[in-house]
Amino acid sequence: MTEQSSSDPVPVPVTVVLPDRQEIRARLYSWHQTPGGWQGDVGLPSYRNRQDGTVEAAEYRVWLDAPDQIRAIPGVDYGSVPANRLPKPSLIQELLGERRPSGWVMQGLERGRGIIHAPDCAEAPQGAVTLSLDRALTLAEQPSVRLCSLCGAAAELTPLLRGFEDGFDTD
Secondary structure, three states: OEEOOOOOOOOEEEEEEOOOOOEEEEEEEEEEEEOOEEEEEEEEEEEEEOOOOOEEEEEEEEEEEEOOOEEOOOOOOOOOOEEEOOOOOOHHHHHHOOOOOOOEEEEEOHHHOEEEEOOOOOOOOOOOOOEOHHHHHHHHOOOOEEEOOOOOHHHHHHHHHHOOOOOOOOO
């Protein structure tokens, strides 16, 4: 695979596996990298009806997953097929991994009690309104509200409530 060029790509033949497991020849125009793998811009052979009532050869363009739906043909050179690669993650993204969704959510309990969670916490209520940082801190100051320790709400919000030195020896 080569990087995408500005000129129209010359398609190369591939084998396409149809849903019923039939295999047909098609034309591969380009590759596109996704978080889940590679997809190919493929032209499937077809027919279409013309206005004058005749039938003509046509091509149906579709994105298909490799290698489940697209197979290489032995002896065909795919080195000229343009490839759109995902940008390389920054060093920070590589070290820290995926970011969680921003904001906080409140799990209401009986008698006015509650627990503040990160939105993606397994214990967070589904469909809850996302709270801003300021709103979450205001709620967290109430004696009847706790911060979840499973999702990191406690670790992230406690220093903002009590100061960053809380828990450190200051001797």
